Amino acid sequence: MAGGHLCFLLVLLLWPGGSADSLPLLMDSIIQAVAELEQKELEGGPAASVRVLLSAGPPGGLPRFLRDSVSPGASPLDPDPLGAELRALVDRVAQHEVRGRQERGVLLAPDGSTVALRPLLLGLEAGQQGRRAVPLGDGLRPPGDTGGDTLAGSRNDSANVTWVGEQAEPPAAVDSLLAAALATELGLAFLHPRPIPSPPGLGSEGCWDRLSSPQNFTLLDPPTTPLTMAFLNGALDGVLLGEHLSRLPPPRPRLSLLLGQYYGAGVDGDPGFRSNFRRQRGAALISAPNLAQQVWGALILLQSLEPRHPQLHNRSREQLAQAASYASQEFTQAFLGCAASLRAVQRFHQGVRGWDDVGYSFVVGSDGYVYEGRGWHWVGAHTRGYNFRGFGVAFIGDYTASLPTAAALRTVRDGLPRCASRAGLLRPDYKLLGHRQLRRGTDCPGDALFHLLRTWPHFIQTVN
Structure with missing residues (x-):
């Protein structure tokens, strides 16, 4: 599919709400x-x-x-x-700067992305x-x-x-x-x-302290350049x-x-x-x-x-x-290139399979950026029999013999769960599985990636 097959993981999530402040960084x-x-x-x-x-x-x-x-x-x-x-x-957001893991001068946009104002x-x-x-x-x-x-x-x-x-x-x-x-x-x-x-x-990502009234944005790791995802x-x-x-x-x-x-x-x-x-x-x-x-x-x-x-x-x-x-x-x-790959997936899911949108909840590109498919609030079309119970996170690529980029791996292992937890979207005891554990006849997410997946936190070997 589009030069390689898509393999995905399953993350089980829940979503409570948050609080509000005046003049949030929106x-x-x-x-x-x-x-x-x-x-x-x-x-x-x-x-x-x-x-x-x-x-x-x-x-x-x-x-x-x-x-x-x-x-x-x-x-x-x-x-x-x-x-x-x-x-x-x-005055708070007119200048963009990164100090340690704190990024200042950024705003949360309605599409869910973080944007530097300057x-x-x-x-x-x-x-x-x-x-x-x-x-x-x-x-x-x-x-x-x-x-x-x-x-x-x-x-x-x-x-x-x-x-x-x-x-x-x-x-x-x-x-x-x-x-x-x-x-x-x-x-x-x-x-x-x-x-x-x-x-x-390029493109270090981070988390807001809360989504309903964001005030502080913290990068997941100390960046090597001020060209964060928000700046770009x-x-x-x-x-x-x-x-x-x-x-x-x-x-x-x-x-x-x-x-x-x-x-x-x-x-x-x-x-x-x-x-x-x-x-x-x-x-x-x-x-x-x-x-x-x-x-x-x-x-x-x-x-x-x-x-x-x-x-x-x-x-x-x-x-x-x-x-x-x-x-x-x-x-x-x-x-810019990862966006074109995801559009190809979207065209396949909508044009060939006749679905409303990308079947996965989220798709992670080689740049480590998380693209929203069905998102948090719509049931996905990724694992028959389990779509109502979990969220499907896909990597773009074939990982039978090789692994995704370090940025993409960090996003799925650390970034997405950490951000979701801080935003009140992720249940602390979520479970992580590979596609092959829930669907017979597939090697997804590829041997190399699955062997690595088994070492991650929250992975479970036996499915009840």
Whole structure:
């Protein structure tokens, strides 16, 4: 099935409820803040609301090529146009940072994903200003001179885009949208002292203290890079929404409406244009060769703006190019690629078998990300006779002779049960089984994976 069969485990779960706090760290709370700013009709129009939210960060936090393009003569923003409660919320999440296992600056979105606010806002800001090509040789323009050409086309794969490699020429300009929301931080994460960097492990995941009123987000393991799953979700959302805004003629829609639609039923009524499909849409928008060029260009631009930057000081163009190449491959293959595999499974289950959706409760990709199938509250179609008694968790791949990635194994062994337990979804005495224990005639989940599964906590050998 889609290049390999799916094998799954069974996790028995229950779901009690939680409590509520005022102004929890929910995306809906930020949408409320944006709506309040829009009602004040600040000078500068819809763009002013994003500037107010970004101003909560430290001075100079906004990329210089975006700061310099603000319209000349614009009046200073009201230093406190928000009410006290919303201002306190914005101050908590305006900056993204990771300290140990605590991740700050993230929000719980209605689709269940965790999203970093700052890269989302940077993408919105770049999109509102019009997606621009920032010349590398002329990146420091005076305020009011936007410079460059307006970018058009979703994938931006023009004839002069070449793959980063030996004798490759750096791009002449950088896409302001990709540089602001994603490319710069992605490149910095792959700058290692070694000639060939090992993948830093994109997309660390974590748990909220409670789902009804989330206040704190704790990563499952200390991350090796600030590019957590929440950051990548926010960056991708910023790119998708910024690209959408850049295509719309003025007057553009209110951001509170756009965000409400994107994290709700779909932008302009399109159910395929919402946060649930961020990776699928991102894969259609971002190609690996162009992303490599953009990451390379973003690093060159940042190096010219901040020559003493600790990660860029004395770095050669070749070192920057190599980091950009690895970064683009890891992002497009590990982060975006798993979404395509799951869509193939979904098409098979819906189109061939005629089911309502993916039969499994959850599917785990090689990136370690958990994709929701039937989820917690719908009966699955994974193990005849046991669908009403448990939840099916599938790995993508054939694990007869090999094992899933370490990230995927950690997710199913530790991450998913731990998060479910902390959210009040997992019964402490749940039992863990392999498919072959409940269904005759199958080798699932594969010999290699099943032998490992037998060493995990909560595994039971005998089924009553």
